[in-house]
Amino acid sequence: MKMISSSQTHVQATNGIAESAVASVGHRRSRLQAPANVSSASVINPYLIAIGILYIVWSWVHLPSSIWMRSIFVCYLVWRMRPDVILPMLLSSIQLKVQFGSLEDMEVLQDVVSQLTGFEQYAFSVPAILYSVRTFFAVLSVRSARRDEFPFVLFGLYLLGVPFVLTGTAWGFGEAGWTQLVRTYSFLSLYFYGCLLPRIAYREINRLVTGLAVAGGIILLLAIFARFHSRQVWLLMPLIGALAPLVVFRRSGLLASAAASVNSFVGFTYGVSATFTILLEWVVGTVLGTGIAWAKSPSLRRFVAAAIFWSLLAMNVSFMLYAAVNHDPTLEGFLKMRESDSSKARAWFKLLNDRGPLWWGAMKEIYERPTVCGVTQPRFMITALGKNQMWPYSTHNIILDPLLRFGVVVGPIILILFICATTTARRALAHDSHSGVQVLAIMILSNVLIGGITLPYVMNEREGEYLLMIAGLLTAYTNKSTGFLATTSPAIRS
Numbered sequence: 001m002k003m004i005s006s007s008q009t010h011v012q013a014t015n016g017i018a019e020s021a022v023a024s025v026g027h028r029r030s031r032l033q034a035p036a037n038v039s040s041a042s043v044i045n046p047y048l049i050a051i052g053i054l055y056i057v058w059s060w061v062h063l064p065s066s067i068w069m070r071s072i073f074v075c076y077l078v079w080r081m082r083p084d085v086i087l088p089m090l091l092s093s094i095q096l097k098v099q100f101g102s103l104e105d106m107e108v109l110q111d112v113v114s115q116l117t118g119f120e121q122y123a124f125s126v127p128a129i130l131y132s133v134r135t136f137f138a139v140l141s142v143r144s145a146r147r148d149e150f151p152f153v154l155f156g157l158y159l160l161g162v163p164f165v166l167t168g169t170a171w172g173f174g175e176a177g178w179t180q181l182v183r184t185y186s187f188l189s190l191y192f193y194g195c196l197l198p199r200i201a202y203r204e205i206n207r208l209v210t211g212l213a214v215a216g217g218i219i220l221l222l223a224i225f226a227r228f229h230s231r232q233v234w235l236l237m238p239l240i241g242a243l244a245p246l247v248v249f250r251r252s253g254l255l256a257s258a259a260a261s262v263n264s265f266v267g268f269t270y271g272v273s274a275t276f277t278i279l280l281e282w283v284v285g286t287v288l289g290t291g292i293a294w295a296k297s298p299s300l301r302r303f304v305a306a307a308i309f310w311s312l313l314a315m316n317v318s319f320m321l322y323a324a325v326n327h328d329p330t331l332e333g334f335l336k337m338r339e340s341d342s343s344k345a346r347a348w349f350k351l352l353n354d355r356g357p358l359w360w361g362a363m364k365e366i367y368e369r370p371t372v373c374g375v376t377q378p379r380f381m382i383t384a385l386g387k388n389q390m391w392p393y394s395t396h397n398i399i400l401d402p403l404l405r406f407g408v409v410v411g412p413i414i415l416i417l418f419i420c421a422t423t424t425a426r427r428a429l430a431h432d433s434h435s436g437v438q439v440l441a442i443m444i445l446s447n448v449l450i451g452g453i454t455l456p457y458v459m460n461e462r463e464g465e466y467l468l469m470i471a472g473l474l475t476a477y478t479n480k481s482t483g484f485l486a487t488t489s490p491a492i493r494s
Contacts, residue, residue, distance in 0.1 A: 094230060146195065185410070243260045292438050315449070330385075334349075434477075
């Protein structure tokens with residue numbers, strides 16, 4: 001009964017995050033205006049959210065047919081191309097039948113598998129391809145929103161990689177998952193899609209962050225009390241960690257501060273019992289949110305944003321190189337670290353015995369057998385647990401995965417795209433003092449540069465669509481003219 005009561009209390013508190021929870025700068029919140037040339041578009045569409053919830057329920061009742069429903073629903077959302085598709089995209093990533101702990105029952109698993117027709121991969125492929133098609137025609141349209149801010153050079157590089165991806169896909173035709181290359185590459189076009197979304201008012205930014213926080217809180221409760229397994233925990237954890245200090249230190253109201261703090265506490269509670277990456281994302285989100293909350297002057301904010309970006313980028317590359325070069329492939333080292341009760345030893349075990357052999361093997365494969373058009377299902381040899389074995393899965397690294405899977409031409413293009421996305425987040429963090437914008441920027445930076453160290457889930461379709469859209473949307477808040485000083489009256493500035 002206590003667990004149920006705790007869950008209800010947390011949901012009520014989370015739902016009580018008012019729009020002031022992420023509104024701007026402390027007591028001056030009411031004087032903060034929206035950026036210039038904002039759209040009247042809303043991020044909340046009750047009908048689309050209701051359909052998203054219907055899909056979630058449907059995914060529990062009958063998974064195979066829900067996959068086709070999602071395909072149609074997402075196609076409509078992508079073609080709609082308005083900010084109100086972001087939250088429904090998040091909802092459409094949830095599949096209860098495969099994400100609840102009950103699936104560990106082999107009978108349940110076999111029942112789900114027996115219902116699949118074998119054509120579900122095409123239901124996944126159609127929306128993914130539509131991402132790039134819709135974005136391409138939107139770029140050509142002279143009436144596209146924020147066309148003057150669009151990164152045409154980067155988009156040209158992206159288009160340059162399309163023939164190589166199509167060639168690699170055709171080469172792997174008939175193999176298991178042969179559509180993966182074109183699906184993932186099309187999915188990445190959602191960053192450009194987000195760059196073309198209408199610029200929305202700060203009030204709508206508040207509502208977007210509130211919606212993400214509520215969804216994150218509910219998902220965390222399900223993860224704690226119902227063994228719910230969703231990668232949205234990874235994606236939303238930095239936002240949950242960063243929101244609390246920004247709301248509390250900027251005095252956004254008692255109810256908002258209490259709700260954000262409870263949400264953050266639940267995130268920490270789950271993080272300490274989950275993986276190191278999840279806990280690290282919560283820690284990083286909290287630290288970055290605290291740091292940027294105290295950076296009140298524009299110059300200090302720019303310094304903090306730059307320090308955050310470069311330190312996270314250096315951490316990502318350094319961890320990868322250190323673990324790859326110093327990995328321990330012996331069985332003795334594996335057993336010694338695994339049996340230790342020390343948190344530090346377990347962290348080194350994860351880095352040197354678990355990820356290190358994968359990264360070293362992937363580096364050798366990229367160096368010794370580079371590909372031009374990529375491969376559908378990359379395999380590479382690793383040495384771990386005292387023996388050599390073929391590894392047919394992900395490299396668990398956001399730098400190595402594109403290079404290995406997409407080849408030496410498209411791989412660097414993808415890395416440049418992610419560098420630009422995180423640079424956009426850094427600039428939004430530096431030039432816009434609105435708390436909602438800053439929370440979203442921290443979420444992007446942490447997911448790419450921290451989460452990407454050990455698991456590149458931001459490249460997973462059907463999970464990270466809304467994240468890439470938000471990364472592109474933040475380009476509207478990277479100019480100094482959209483910041484606090486530029487949107488207040490001269491009397492306030494003085």
